[in-house]
Amino acid sequence: MQLDEAKSKFIEGWGTLGSAWGVSRTMAQVHALLLVSAGALSTEDIMEQLQISRGNANMNVRALMDWGLVRKELRPGERREFFSAEKDIHRVATLILQERHKRELAPIMRVLGEIRQVEPSPAATPEETKAFTQMIGNIQSFADFADKAANTLIKADENWFVSTFMKLMRSRF
Amino acid sequence: MQLDEAKSKFIEGWGTLGSAWGVSRTMAQVHALLLVSAGALSTEDIMEQLQISRGNANMNVRALMDWGLVRKELRPGERREFFSAEKDIHRVATLILQERHKRELAPIMRVLGEIRQVEPSPAATPEETKAFTQMIGNIQSFADFADKAANTLIKADENWFVSTFMKLMRSRF
């Protein structure tokens, strides 16, 4: 397989993965394109390579910058902007985790906290109310656990990367 | 807050969470409804409570059964089917993890494996090819790590549940 074909397949696959996880296909594809491009790309480059409009390219690049996954790169003597992706996969994962926590986990946790305050009322038996409170409590506990676990792991993975890097360095110098 | 209102808020919140993570809003809502319902519900119950059509209710209940999150419950002397959700949150998480692994992680891993076989070619510099291979390799490593970590954690959480349960038992008997 040639490099170009491999890149295309990656872009396609990353786009499919994204849309299965609630990220728009094009946003994931722009991300993928920047991940596998050697240098930074201009809006024109992105438009051409993904066959999308200027507006679309611009919107998705900005969204990726909001996530912290893409950076603007200015070149001296060049008027237009270039974009490059964070290439350190560990940082990519950390950024995605942070953003999804903020956007999706935090809101549902707030709701869970609120509805757990349900009051006993004549319209429901105490058993029903108790079962509900217990269910919500379990979800809260699990979410807490998963959240802490994810953060711990990201740190563990960081250490793993660092130690691998250190070993490599030691063996070379 | 009354129980009914709390349930509605949960259903709404769960639906929103689902759609942010690539699960259709209605499927997540049906799941939420069954999670907070004391007994099993019929298709009619689901239609009425979520204000959706018969076809829609049926499709989503079947999808939830495919995920292993909902079970059919037959009552002696009753012709129609009732549905109830798996209530153990730990099992819920395990099932979702398994299913998403199978549906979304496995395919992208296959693609990554394929495109890593990229051959050196005159159309690309060796540096470009190397950078690409390295990027893909890093993604593979990270995905492997995350996958194993998630499975380890699910087991760790199981132990945590078990040990909490054991403590509770010990303190009572």
Added chain:
DNA sequence: AAATTCTTTCAATTTTTATTGAAAGTTTAA
């Protein structure tokens, strides 16, 4: 200050995804 080059916005449009509802299918009962 006018022209040039590039970026951003957003109403209109297209595409994708979800939903409906009626017909066909299935199972049990009469």
Added chain:
DNA sequence: TTAAACTTTCAATAAAAATTGAAAGAATTT
């Protein structure tokens, strides 16, 4: 075997999400 009660399917429709492209906005140069 027919009817009744329920489930499933799927073409048509509706709703939601993404995309376009042209116009407006900025920044820089002449």
